[in-house]
Amino acid sequence: MRVHRLSQAAALCGMIAGLAMTPMAAGAQESKDPIIIALHDWTGQHITSHIAGDLLKAKGYKVEYVTIDYLTGLTAMENGDVTVMTELWATTAGDAMKASDATGKTEKLGALGPAAKEEWWYPLYMKEKCPGLPDWKALLKCGEAFSAPETAPKGRYLGMEATWGGHDPERIEALGLPFVAVDAGTESAMFAELKSAYERKAPIMLWVYSPHWVPSVFEGEWVQFPEYDAACYTDPKWGINPDKAFDCGKPYGDIFKYTSAETKKKWPGAYEVLKKLKIDGGELNLMVKEVDVDGKKLDEVVAAYVAKHKGEY
Amino acid sequence: MSDVALQQGRLHLRLPAGWIVAVLVALAVLVPYAAPQTFAWAKAYPATWIVPVSDWLKAFLYWLARDLTFGLFTFKEMTRFISSLFGYALAVPKAVFSTGITFGDEDGAFHIPRVSWAGLIAAVTVWSYMLGGLRLAVLGFVGFAYILVFGQWDSAMVTLSQVLLAVLCGVAGGIGLGILAFRVPRLEGAVVATLDFMQTVPTFAYLVPLVFLVGVGPVSGMLATILYAMPPMVRVTMMALKRVPPELDELARMTGCQPRQVLWKVLVPSARDDLLVGVNQVIMLTLNMIIIAAMIGAGGLGFDVLNALRQANGLGKGLEAGLAVVALAIVLDRMSRALVELRPVHGAAAQHRRRLFWAGLAALIGFTLLSFAFPALESLPPEWRITTGSMWSDVVSWVNINLFSTADALRTFLLIYILVPVKTFLIGFPWVGLLAVVAGGAWSLGGWRFALGMTALIAFIPVAGLWERGMTTIYLCSISVVIASLIGLPLGFLGSRSERMHKFLGAMCDTLQTLPSFVYLLPVVMLFRIGDVSALVAIVLYAMVPAIRFTDHGLRRVPPSLQEAGTMAGCTGMQRLAKVELPYALPEIMLGVNQVIMMALSMLVISSFVGTNDLGKQIQVAISQADPGKGLSAGLAIAFLGILADRMIGRWVAARRERMGF
Numbered sequence: 001m002r003v004h005r006l007s008q009a010a011a012l013c014g015m016i017a018g019l020a021m022t023p024m025a026a027g028a029q030e031s032k033d034p035i036i037i038a039l040h041d042w043t044g045q046h047i048t049s050h051i052a053g054d055l056l057k058a059k060g061y062k063v064e065y066v067t068i069d070y071l072t073g074l075t076a077m078e079n080g081d082v083t084v085m086t087e088l089w090a091t092t093a094g095d096a097m098k099a100s101d102a103t104g105k106t107e108k109l110g111a112l113g114p115a116a117k118e119e120w121w122y123p124l125y126m127k128e129k130c131p132g133l134p135d136w137k138a139l140l141k142c143g144e145a146f147s148a149p150e151t152a153p154k155g156r157y158l159g160m161e162a163t164w165g166g167h168d169p170e171r172i173e174a175l176g177l178p179f180v181a182v183d184a185g186t187e188s189a190m191f192a193e194l195k196s197a198y199e200r201k202a203p204i205m206l207w208v209y210s211p212h213w214v215p216s217v218f219e220g221e222w223v224q225f226p227e228y229d230a231a232c233y234t235d236p237k238w239g240i241n242p243d244k245a246f247d248c249g250k251p252y253g254d255i256f257k258y259t260s261a262e263t264k265k266k267w268p269g270a271y272e273v274l275k276k277l278k279i280d281g282g283e284l285n286l287m288v289k290e291v292d293v294d295g296k297k298l299d300e301v302v303a304a305y306v307a308k309h310k311g312e313y
Numbered sequence: 314m315s316d317v318a319l320q321q322g323r324l325h326l327r328l329p330a331g332w333i334v335a336v337l338v339a340l341a342v343l344v345p346y347a348a349p350q351t352f353a354w355a356k357a358y359p360a361t362w363i364v365p366v367s368d369w370l371k372a373f374l375y376w377l378a379r380d381l382t383f384g385l386f387t388f389k390e391m392t393r394f395i396s397s398l399f400g401y402a403l404a405v406p407k408a409v410f411s412t413g414i415t416f417g418d419e420d421g422a423f424h425i426p427r428v429s430w431a432g433l434i435a436a437v438t439v440w441s442y443m444l445g446g447l448r449l450a451v452l453g454f455v456g457f458a459y460i461l462v463f464g465q466w467d468s469a470m471v472t473l474s475q476v477l478l479a480v481l482c483g484v485a486g487g488i489g490l491g492i493l494a495f496r497v498p499r500l501e502g503a504v505v506a507t508l509d510f511m512q513t514v515p516t517f518a519y520l521v522p523l524v525f526l527v528g529v530g531p532v533s534g535m536l537a538t539i540l541y542a543m544p545p546m547v548r549v550t551m552m553a554l555k556r557v558p559p560e561l562d563e564l565a566r567m568t569g570c571q572p573r574q575v576l577w578k579v580l581v582p583s584a585r586d587d588l589l590v591g592v593n594q595v596i597m598l599t600l601n602m603i604i605i606a607a608m609i610g611a612g613g614l615g616f617d618v619l620n621a622l623r624q625a626n627g628l629g630k631g632l633e634a635g636l637a638v639v640a641l642a643i644v645l646d647r648m649s650r651a652l653v654e655l656r657p658v659h660g661a662a663a664q665h666r667r668r669l670f671w672a673g674l675a676a677l678i679g680f681t682l683l684s685f686a687f688p689a690l691e692s693l694p695p696e697w698r699i700t701t702g703s704m705w706s707d708v709v710s711w712v713n714i715n716l717f718s719t720a721d722a723l724r725t726f727l728l729i730y731i732l733v734p735v736k737t738f739l740i741g742f743p744w745v746g747l748l749a750v751v752a753g754g755a756w757s758l759g760g761w762r763f764a765l766g767m768t769a770l771i772a773f774i775p776v777a778g779l780w781e782r783g784m785t786t787i788y789l790c791s792i793s794v795v796i797a798s799l800i801g802l803p804l805g806f807l808g809s810r811s812e813r814m815h816k817f818l819g820a821m822c823d824t825l826q827t828l829p830s831f832v833y834l835l836p837v838v839m840l841f842r843i844g845d846v847s848a849l850v851a852i853v854l855y856a857m858v859p860a861i862r863f864t865d866h867g868l869r870r871v872p873p874s875l876q877e878a879g880t881m882a883g884c885t886g887m888q889r890l891a892k893v894e895l896p897y898a899l900p901e902i903m904l905g906v907n908q909v910i911m912m913a914l915s916m917l918v919i920s921s922f923v924g925t926n927d928l929g930k931q932i933q934v935a936i937s938q939a940d941p942g943k944g945l946s947a948g949l950a951i952a953f954l955g956i957l958a959d960r961m962i963g964r965w966v967a968a969r970r971e972r973m974g975f
Contacts, residue, residue: 041623067610068529071937072521079378081528148842149725150733158843162930163937182843185924185933188622188831189838189847196713196839213624292624 031266034062038073038082041187043298044211044288048086048112050302052277055313058306061270071096074258078105083260084274089116090253091209092164097256107261109274111254114211114281118166118250120157120223121208122146123194125201127221136175136225136249143178146203155179158190158206166207167233167246174244175225179205194218211285213292225249273313334753341749342742355745363778366949371942378525392526399478399532406474407531411467413691426691427470430461432680437644439673443666445651452647456640464698465614465637472613473641475531475606476599479538483595486539487546488588492576494547495554504551508544513911513955516541516605517918517932518948521941524609534602534611542598549591553584589653596649597827600642604829608936614638618829628835629705635832642827709836720840732845735792739784744775751957758964767960770953779928779950786927786954789845789920790913793852797909801857802902805864815865822858830855830919838923848920856912863905867898896973900966907962914955 035056037049053063068076074096076082088097100106122133129145132138139146139155146155157179159168168181184190190206191214197204198218208214208222225248231238232248239247257274264271287305290296345356381388408414413427434457441453460469494504516537527533557580565579581588607615614634621630658666684690748768755767774783808818834851841847871894879893895902917929928947935944 041619043624066530067607067612067616068524069608069936072524072529076524076529079525079528081530150728150844158924162934183924183926183930184843185930186922188835189843189923191623192835192838193843195710196717196842199710199713200717293626295626 030061030269032062033266034064035263035267035270036064036066036081036083038076038085039065039067040070040073040087043213043292044114044284045087046298047284047287047291047302047305048279049084050298051279051305052084052086052274054302054306055273055277055310056270058310059269059273059313061267074100074106077258077260078103080260080262083263085258086112086277088256088258089118090256091116091118091251092166094251095165097258100258105261107259107263109257109259109277112257113278114255114284115252116209116211116255117222117252118207118209119225119252120205121214121220122205122223123198123201123218123220126203126205129203134221134224136177136223139177139179139223146179146205151180151182153178155203155205157181158184158193158204160184160187160190160207164207166250168207170244170246171225171248174239174241174247176241211281211288213288216285216289217293223249228252276313331757334756338746338749338753342746345743345746352743356741356743358744358775358778358780360778362776364776366773366777367940367942367946369942370945371940374522374525374941374945389526393528396527396532396536399482399535402482403475403478403531403535406477407471410474410477411470426681426684426688428677429680429684429690430466430693431683431690432677434458434461435676435680436673437648439669439676441644441648441651443669443673444648444655449647449651453644456644459640460637461693462697462699463633463637464693464695464700465617465634466693468612468614468617468634469637469641471531472603472611472615472638475535475538475611475613476596476603476641476645479535479542479599479602480592480595482535482539483543483599484546484592487543487591487595488550488581490543490547491550491554494551496576501551504547508547509956509959510952511540512544513914513952513959514948515915515918515929515932515951516602517929517936518944518951520605520609521936521944525941529610531611533609534606537609538599538602538606538611541602542595545594545598546591549587549594550584553587553591554580556587557583586653589649593646593649593653596645597642600638600645600827603638604831614641615829618831622831622835626703626706628709629701629703631832631835632705633701635829638829639824639827643823646823709839712836713839717840721842724841724846727846727849728844731792732788732849736785736788736845739788740781742784744780747775748772755961758961758968763960763964767957770957773953774950777946777950779931779947782926782928782931782947783950783954785925786914786917786929786951789848789852789925789927790910790917790954793849793856793913794906794909796849797853797857797913798860798906800853801860801905801909802864804857805861805902805905806868808861808865809868818861818865822861825854826858830916831922834919834923843924845925847923848925851923852913852916852920855916856909859905859908859912860902861905863908864898864902867901867905868894870901871897900970900973903962903966903969907959910958910962911955914951917951 035053037053039046039049049065053065056063066082068082071093073082073085074088074093077085078100090097097108101108122130126145127133130138130142132141143155144153146157147153148156150156155178157168157172159166159181161168161181161183162185171177172179172181184193184206194204194206194214196202205223208220226232226239228249228251229238233245233251236243236245238245241247257277259271259274263274283305287301290301291298341355345352349356377388379389383391386394408427410428414425416423434454437457438450438454442450460466490504494501519540520537523533523537527536561579561583562575565575570578603611603613603615604618605615607613607619614637617634618631618638621627621634624630657663680690748771751771752764752768756764774780804818808815830851833854834847837847837850841850875893875897876889879889884892917925917927918932919929921927921929921933928951931947932944935941935947
């Protein structure tokens with residue numbers, strides 16, 4: 001515990017309550033307040049956050065981490081409780097980002113680097129039971145192969161509709177897939193079931209995203225749906241089903257960095273670092289695997305990365 | 314239900330009214346089935362009648378957080394100020410237990426170490442010995458040593474510092490509120506109602522508003538914990554003060570005490586034992602909250618559990634951290650319980666006790682001072698720590714490969730023959746019918762006014778547009794309660810018959826209640842897959858504890874004289890159980906069942922983590938969408954269900970006790 005931590009609560013309180021009133025030498029002076037980085041519930045994000053944190057610490061800033069739910073983080077940032085979020089995925093947080101942009105209290109800092117991919121995924125051994133994969137048309141005949149007692153004869157697809165969105169029930173209807181979307185509740189539970197099924201070579205179809213450890217631990221593939229287009233989600237006429245929207249795959253795209261709108265003035269140097277921050281997708285995937293699968297310490301993995309890339313900032 | 318109404322009606326000599334109510338209930342249930350066209354509005358609640366409660370709640374909270382102002386400062390500034398006070402307070406135990414104090418930022422800066430692990434283990438052991446003898450000392454030593462050698466110390470100390478402060482605040486606040494309610498009888502009703510409410514609204518429901526008003530981090534985690542853990546302390550204080558014999562109060566007045574002196578010098582000290590029971594409760598509830606508090610940034614062991622379970626082979630790590638929570642909980646619980654039972658002693662024994670206390674403190678300070686010289690005493694070097702590695706993952710994999718087909722057969726059976734039919738039936742049940750059934754039942758137990766109140770509670774579910782999720786909740790909870798009772802009651806019976814079984818069940822119950830349910834949820838998911846069956850297993854495991862405890866306790870309390878009377882009247886063992894002991898213990902057992910219901914309701918959010926679509930799900934969604942209105946309205950619905958069950962069972966137990974002449 002650093003002694004001046006004691007004063008941080010008060011400083012933070014003042015910062016939130018009366019930012020407008022706090023006199024601040026415009027631009028020239030860097031604030032002594034800590035920069036608060038949000039941690040969510042996946043390892044990749046912990047790595048990117050700690051990389052950002054280490055880079056800022058190297059420049060002499062005080063950094064604190066706080067654990068908070070993914071989308072709640074943006075609300076907290078609007079309230080001034082969080083300064084930096086390193087990963088907001090275009091795939092899942094699109095609406096939340098738009099809403100937050102509208103408040104003017106947060107600033108989009110551009111893309112982090114890795115491309116987000118989220119789609120229906122199956123273990124490779126399922127290819128035998130459902131010939132024709134990864135093309136999605138093969139699924140039209142494969143409901144039975146992916147079924148469970150309560151969904152039979154339809155297939156069972158594990159998603160996270162309630163918390164991640166994804167429009168899978170609509171997709172199933174629009175494409176006429178013989179599947180039922182089952183909400184897994186949490187990622188931990190979903191991948192526990194994947195592990196269980198994989199060990200027994202049992203049928204399973206579920207939502208997997210990348211960067212993540214799952215594609216590097218389990219052999220499998222993503223289903224290839226008709227490619228996503230913005231019009232597909234809004235315009236029923238688009239795509240193979242003329243009456244329904246969502247007749248395509250999930251969006252993929254960039255992962256964005258966000259910071260509080262105050263950062264630019266308050267910590268100009270930190271703002272520059274965050275703006276520049278770029279992490280290669282492949283490299284990130286490797287780091288995720290090192291931590292989650294090989295059991296290396298996160299701090300060590302991050303330190304190695306920062307040592308290698310420090311010169312760039 | 315109409316049968317009950319009938320019997321009760323006859324009992325109260327209100328035969329005609331009983332008949333009328335029974336017929337009305339039957340009509341309300343059957344007519345919507347018989348004429349689905351004409352009475353469509355009575356079967357499925359019309360969407361246009363839904364009152365947008367969650368939107369109102371959301372608007373209200375936004376207003377609180379953004380617009381409410383008291384002139385000089387806004388509401389938000391006030392909550393932030395309060396939370397910053399807690400932040401200061403937390404800095405103290407955090408520095409003592411978890412981080413130490415460092416002056417300056419540089420690497421070689423002067424550092425006052427935190428409390429040494431050796432010192433803390435020694436102190437806990439010595440103090441446990443002082444409080445409860447050798448057995449407790451061994452328990453304290455093993456518990457804390459486990460935390461140390463399995464490398465959980467750092468996180469455990471973060472958790473411990475928060476727990477200590479939360480317990481302090483919970484106890485102080487609880488006693489304060491309790492005294493206030495005791496002193497100002499007009500407030501008592503309001504306080505009791507608030508308590509009922511605080512204890513039944515799932516903690517999750519107020520996490521989102523809390524994040525909104527206070528922000529994220531250890532402080533809001535702690536505030537949520539205090540909100541959850543304080544109610545029993547208030548209740549215990551109120552009850553304890555009432556139970557102080559009036560003679561004592563009079564004596565104090567006669568000796569010329571000021572009202573304040575009466576309170577602090579006479580009433581509170583003589584209620585000491587009861588108050589300590591409350592402290593014990595606060596400690597247990599605080600430890601229950603570790604995982605949930607970690608979801609809004611409390612860190613510590615809770616964070617470790619959540620984080621480990623997301624990793625590829627994290628099951629073992631999660632279990633190790635989860636068991637550290639158990640160790641912490643059991644040691645603190647036993648120590649505080651021993652404190653309750655500690656009798657004052659005099660003379661040599663008192664001196665011995667004092668000496669032990671100072672010895673523990675000396676060890677604590679001594680080892681901490683030593684750690685200036687030996688840093689290994691501040692933090693155990695990593696190479697001395699051990700871990701079970703992937704052992705637990707391997708065990709679970711083995712079970713998965715070898716036992717899955719059995720589990721799957723059980724799952725399919727449960728789903729097809731019990732769960733799905735009940736669920737379909739309940740969701741399709743006419744809402745007017747549900748209201749009528751509740752009203753009829755409540756009427757037979759407590760008359761018109763009671764019936765009106767209970768009906769209003771259940772009406773919230775359709776009116777707020779929560780029908781499907783609400784009925785799913787009722788379905789999951791009622792089936793879990795039935796199964797938990799079917800398992801728990803016989804176990805409790807066995808426990809009441811044999812001392813060894815009693816001890817075994819006690820240890821099992823402690824573990825089930827303190828081990829974060831998330832830890833055993835994942836193996837359960839691997840065997841029973843995502844869905845209602847896994848949720849059912851998790852709820853049953855957690856909720857059967859009170860069924861066991863209350864049955865055991867209730868049967869043990871049957872007076873020996875009564876048992877002998879039974880034997881003398883020529884009862885066989887079986888007859889004595891059925892005709893004497895069970896009827897005598899039934900009220901107590903029903904209170905256990907009541908607790909089972911409460912526990913089942915409190916597990917709802919956890920069950921939504923494995924893919925149920927109940928009110929807990931609504932709260933989970935609300936958290937991830939940061940929509941405080943949605944979460945609160947679902948929380949209210951759960952609270953109302955809890956209050957409903959509690960009041961109905963309470964009435965029944967009271968009536969039954971009256972009839973047996975207590």
